[in-house]
Amino acid sequence: MPVLRSFFIALSHNRALRRFSEHSMVGKRLSSRFIAGMEIDDALRVAEEVNKQGISVTLDSLGESVTSEAEAKAAADVYHKLLDAIAARKLNANISMKLTQMGLNLSRPLAESIAESVVQHAGKTGSFVRIDMEDSSLTQVTMDIVEQLHAKPALREAVGIVIQAYLFRSQKDIEELIANGIRVRLCKGAYQEPAELAFPRKADVDASYIKLANMLLDSPDYHGLATHDDTMVAAAKNYAKEHGIERHHFEFQMLYGIRRDLQRKLVEEGYNVRVYVPFGNEWYPYFMRRLAERPANVLFLAKNFFRF
Ligand code: FDA
Numbered sequence: 001m002p003v004l005r006s007f008f009i010a011l012s013h014n015r016a017l018r019r020f021s022e023h024s025m026v027g028k029r030l031s032s033r034f035i036a037g038m039e040i041d042d043a044l045r046v047a048e049e050v051n052k053q054g055i056s057v058t059l060d061s062l063g064e065s066v067t068s069e070a071e072a073k074a075a076a077d078v079y080h081k082l083l084d085a086i087a088a089r090k091l092n093a094n095i096s097m098k099l100t101q102m103g104l105n106l107s108r109p110l111a112e113s114i115a116e117s118v119v120q121h122a123g124k125t126g127s128f129v130r131i132d133m134e135d136s137s138l139t140q141v142t143m144d145i146v147e148q149l150h151a152k153p154a155l156r157e158a159v160g161i162v163i164q165a166y167l168f169r170s171q172k173d174i175e176e177l178i179a180n181g182i183r184v185r186l187c188k189g190a191y192q193e194p195a196e197l198a199f200p201r202k203a204d205v206d207a208s209y210i211k212l213a214n215m216l217l218d219s220p221d222y223h224g225l226a227t228h229d230d231t232m233v234a235a236a237k238n239y240a241k242e243h244g245i246e247r248h249h250f251e252f253q254m255l256y257g258i259r260r261d262l263q264r265k266l267v268e269e270g271y272n273v274r275v276y277v278p279f280g281n282e283w284y285p286y287f288m289r290r291l292a293e294r295p296a297n298v299l300f301l302a303k304n305f306f307r308f
Contacts (some may be wrong), residue, residue, distance in 0.1 A: 002200070004292070004295040005192075005293075005295070006192055007292075008288050008289070008291045008292035009192040009288070009292045010192075011288050012284070012288035012289055012292070013285075017284075018284040018285070021284050021287075027284075030287075031284075031287050033257050033297075034255065034256060034257045034278070034283075034286070034287055034290050035256075035278055035279060035280075035283045035286070035287065036256060036277045036279040037279050038280060039279070040061075040078065040081060040082065040085065040279070043059050043061075043082070043277055043279035044085055044089065044091070046256070046279075047059060047086075047091050047093050047277055048091065050256075050275050050277065051091060051092045051093070053263075053264065053267065054267045054273075055263060055267060055273045055274065055275050056092040056093065056094075056251070056272070056273070056275075057091065057092065057093040057094075057274060057275055057277050058093065058095060058096045058253070058275075058276050058277065059082055059093055059094075059095050059096070059277050060095070060096040060097070060132070060276060060277065060278040060279070061075065061078040061079060061097070061101075061279065061280050062279065062281070062282045063075050063098070063101045063280060064098045064100045064101050064134065064282075065100045065101075066100065066102075066103055066106070067105075067106070069103060069106065069107075069110060071103075072101070072102050072106070072110060072114055073114065075097075075101045075102065076102060076117065076118055078280075079095055079097055079118045079129075080117075080118065080121055082095055083095065083118070083121050083122055083125050083127055084125070086125070087125040087126070094122070094127050094128035094129065094130065095118075095122065095127065095128075095129055096129075096130040096131075096132050096276060097115075097118065097129060097130075097131065097132065098131075098132045098134055099111045099115060099134070099138065099141070099142055099145060100134055102114040102118075104138065104141065108141065108145075111145070112145055112148070115129075115131070115145060116149060116155070119155050119159045120154070120155060120158075122158040122159075123155055123157065123158035127158070128157075128158055128159070128160065128183075129158060129160070130160050130161070130162065130185055130224075131145070131159065131160070131161050131162065132162050133162035133163065133187075133189075134191070135191040135192075135193070136167060136191070136197050136198070139164075139167065139169065139173075142161065143173060143176075143177075146159060146160070146161040146182065147180060150180065150181075150182050159182075160182060160183035160184060161177065161182060161185070162184070162185045162186075162187060162226075163177070163185070163186055163212065164187055164188065164189030164190075164191075164198075165186060165187070165188050165189060165205055165206075165208040165209035165212055166188055166189035166193060166199050166205045166208065167193065167197060167198050168197060168198065168199070169197075170212060171211070171212060171215075174186075174212050174215055175215070178215065178216070178219040181220075181221055182221075183222060183223055183224075184216055184223045184224070185223070185224040185225075185226050185253060186209065186223065186225055186227075187226040187227065188205050188206075188209055188227065189205070190292070190293065206229070206231065206232065209227070209229075209232055210232065210235045210239075213225050213232070213236050213239070214239050216250070217236065217239055217240055217243070217245050217249070217250060218245075222249065222250060222251070223250050224250070224252070224253045224274060225251070225252050226252075226253035226254070227252070227253075227254075228254050228255070228258050228259040230262070233252060233262065233266070236250075237271075247269075247270050247271050247272070248272055250272070251271070251272035251273060251274050252266055252271055252272070252273050252274070253273070253274045253276060254273070254274075254275055255275070255276045255278075255290070256275050256276060256277045256278065258290075
């Protein structure tokens, strides 16, 4: 399976296939398994439907590694529109965004100022911005920018970060974030990382996830545990129960279209659940990372393709 994982992650960087897929009807049809649609209205409609099931939402306007300032500003505009729409429609939703979508690969000050304007807007409308974590070359700069934003009193309630359990450095990062009162989403990690930086074996990633999740559960702030893994979910539930941690002290997070059964079950049991709803034309790298996580999805998609 690690070979297939690497294969799909390598494909996620293939520009020709990306161009073809994002512009073809077949590609759009296949991607609809994991993507809410191409337009803001598609995402808002899905968010409303998900909210009706008692599940909160984080909206992700897909895109990463922009190549011009104009693209970064256009990406930020979409987030500003989303924040206004969330407030106007009173959705139980926040937003997730990537710093490379805000121009981090072009210029750090550009990404910082765009991210700050979006977080400021979220603060004013009572929403929240989760800064997604990208590959390990960006971990430190992402930590730095989020800590910088969080240090501004007007922004501190409105910004949080993502930490990946597969990185060796994550325990130290989580200690630092907890000490600063910064809200964390913990995930396993979706990129291809070298063995010097990340646990290559799933069993070690899982053990790290459980250890870090327990640290977050013990901390006074509200964090998100992002996983579809029954074992991780059971471990968090047990730890919380054994340590008298209330169900509403944290939330489980899952991706749109994945493990809907588990999402429903957790809501019925009284846990907070949030679904990550991605939308937009630039779905290809996100979609390929979902196939990398579970190559069986390729078979699933093939079987269901003619039944849409
Ligand atoms: P794992 O991959 O071990 O899978 C456990 C089980 O979950 C599988 O056996 C299967 O049943 C189900 N499952 C998992 N993935 C599936 C898929 N694609 N399709 C169908 N079933 C699947 N990563 C990152 O690097 N930076 C980030 O910012 C984020 N953000 C983020 C937000 C949210 C809300 C979630 C849920 C995930 C992320 N991730 C992420 C992705 C994360 O790092 C990880 O790659 C996936 O969540 C898969 O890991 P699991 O914990 O689900 O376990």
